[in-house]
Amino acid sequence: MYPQYCSKFPELGFYGLPGHSRAPRDVLAQVRDGEALGIGNVMISERADYKEIAAICGACAAVSESIYIGTSATNLNTRHPIVTASICSTLNRLSEGRFALGLAKGVGIRWKLLNLDYPSYEKEREFLDIMRALLRGEPVSGFAGALGSYPHLQLADYVNEDVPLLYVGFGLKSLVNAGRIYDGVHLHTFIGQDALARAVDAVRQGEREAQREAGKVKVWSVLATVCDASEEAYLKRIVARCATYLQIPSYGEALVKVNGWDEAELVRFRQSKAVQAVGGLIDSVATTSQLEAIEKELPDSWRPAAVGDAKTCAQRWLEEFEAGADGIIIHASTPEEFAPVLREYEKIRPASRFAERVNRPA
Numbered sequence: 001m002y003p004q005y006c007s008k009f010p011e012l013g014f015y016g017l018p019g020h021s022r023a024p025r026d027v028l029a030q031v032r033d034g035e036a037l038g039i040g041n042v043m044i045s046e047r048a049d050y051k052e053i054a055a056i057c058g059a060c061a062a063v064s065e066s067i068y069i070g071t072s073a074t075n076l077n078t079r080h081p082i083v084t085a086s087i088c089s090t091l092n093r094l095s096e097g098r099f100a101l102g103l104a105k106g107v108g109i110r111w112k113l114l115n116l117d118y119p120s121y122e123k124e125r126e127f128l129d130i131m132r133a134l135l136r137g138e139p140v141s142g143f144a145g146a147l148g149s150y151p152h153l154q155l156a157d158y159v160n161e162d163v164p165l166l167y168v169g170f171g172l173k174s175l176v177n178a179g180r181i182y183d184g185v186h187l188h189t190f191i192g193q194d195a196l197a198r199a200v201d202a203v204r205q206g207e208r209e210a211q212r213e214a215g216k217v218k219v220w221s222v223l224a225t226v227c228d229a230s231e232e233a234y235l236k237r238i239v240a241r242c243a244t245y246l247q248i249p250s251y252g253e254a255l256v257k258v259n260g261w262d263e264a265e266l267v268r269f270r271q272s273k274a275v276q277a278v279g280g281l282i283d284s285v286a287t288t289s290q291l292e293a294i295e296k297e298l299p300d301s302w303r304p305a306a307v308g309d310a311k312t313c314a315q316r317w318l319e320e321f322e323a324g325a326d327g328i329i330i331h332a333s334t335p336e337e338f339a340p341v342l343r344e345y346e347k348i349r350p351a352s353r354f355a356e357r358v359n360r361p362a
Contacts, residue, residue: 001160002097005066008038009349010357011321013220014330014338015072016042016060017051019241020283024050024059031060033335035067037342040359043072043102043186043329054087061095068359070100072186072329073168076127077111077119081147085134085155092161100361101131102166102186105174107250121177122146128165128181135161164362170195170258172202179206184218184362188255189331190242192304193323195259196221200324218362221325224305224332227313227341234307235291237332240283242303243294247275247282261302272297305332306341314344321350327361 014034016027031042042060046053053074060069069091076084084101091099105119119127126147133140137159143150167178170188178185185203187196200219207214226237246252246269256266269275274293278286282294306316320328330338 001162005040005068005098005359006357007035007040007066007359009342009354010040010359011327011354012039012317012330012342013041013043013068013070013327013361014039014333014335015222016044016056018332018334019237020047020281022050024056027056028059028063030334030336031064031067031069033339035064037335037339039067039335040327040357041068041070041100041329041361043070045072046074054091057091057099058094061091061098064095064098066098066359068098068100068361069095070164070166070361071102072166073102073104075106075119076103076124077116078114081127081130081134081150082153082155085131088131088135088163089155089159089161092163097162098359100164100166100184102168103127104168107248107254109249120146121174124177125181131163131165135159135163164360166362170199171254172198172258175199175202176206176209179203179208179212179217180210181206182217182362184220186220186329187222188245188258189222189224190245190255190259190302190304191221192259192301193319196320196323196325199258215326218326219324220327220329220361221320221323222329222331223317223320224307225313225317225330225338225341226305226307226332227310227338229307232288235288235295236283238303238305238307239291239295239298240286241332243269243275243286243291243298244281244283246270246298246302259302259304261299265299265302269297310340310344313338313341314348317341317345318348318350321353 044056053071057069111118123146126145134155137157140153164183166184167182168186274297306313
């Protein structure tokens with residue numbers, strides 16, 4: 001129905017509008033630049049200010065021809081299943097087969113504040129089953145399960161869209177579950193290489209338990225990359241981003257746990273005067289002087305990223321593949337900014353490893 005899309009670097013993706021952004025229109029140039037460089041996919045994170053996922057993905061589809069466009073991520077419990085399925089079918093048709101739905105479960109405290117139920121594993125599986133049926137044009141009638149009760153769901157019998165479903169998260173139990181039921185996995189920024197290897201093992205365990213083909217579920221590392229950056233850029237793109245994750249209740253604990261870091265250090269970090277002085281999410285409101293103070297409280301080993309000159313950053317990309325990743329999503333930099341790294345990466349890229357790859361991320 002749709003062509004196969006294969007760019008020069010199908011194993012690489014990047015985050016559009018990386019981090020906090022109040023200018024969603026910037027993504028248009030980023031997607032054009034990424035496609036021109038030969039990047040295989042662009043992933044769009046969601047934030048309830050200026051980053052509504054469907055609107056931005058539609059804009060990306062309108063200005064591109066070959067790059068895959070995915071959500072990384074939206075939540076499975078914030079929209080009715082028909083609405084999410086319609087977003088998928090519309091964006092896939094609009095992009096001529098270049099859309100991927102990335103789903104995250106989020107953290108419990110957020111759902112309490114929004115008066116929404118936490119998406120359990122059972123709800124997650126049911127949601128994916130419903131999505132796949134709806135995107136095949138099939139009716140879902142008389143459904144009653146953990147997800148709720150739906151007398152009748154259907155897009156239309158003529159709908160037939162093959163949309164990859166990706167899990168976006170990093171807890172080991174959740175990754176095992178993802179290996180059972182998803183098409184692909186996106187991990188998280190600031191996952192160290194030991195944690196990356198454990199994450200890949202967890203996904204492969206899930207594949208075995210579900211008797212799926214080994215390696216069927218592609219695992220994407222998310223690697224913050226800052227090449228030849230100024231001190232201010234480093235503070236905003238590495239320190240502020242990492243500190244914000246750690247600042248969020250439950251989220252920070254999960255990141256510390258998966259990396260095997262000291263939980264007492266997390267408590268100390270949160271209680272420090274530097275962090276307490278910021279009246280909101282650090283990456284949204286902290287000043288440069290505040291970030292300078294926060295950096296002193298953030299352990300160096302808690303910032304796994306590609307930082308330095310272009311050759312150093314390119315080597316870090318390669319190390320992610322050596323640790324087991326099937327692909328890398330570049331975070332914290334735009335295509336214009338990471339282009340020098342891409343040129344160095346091309347020199348050391350194991351081309352035979354990706355000879356059969358296409359842009360489809362799962």
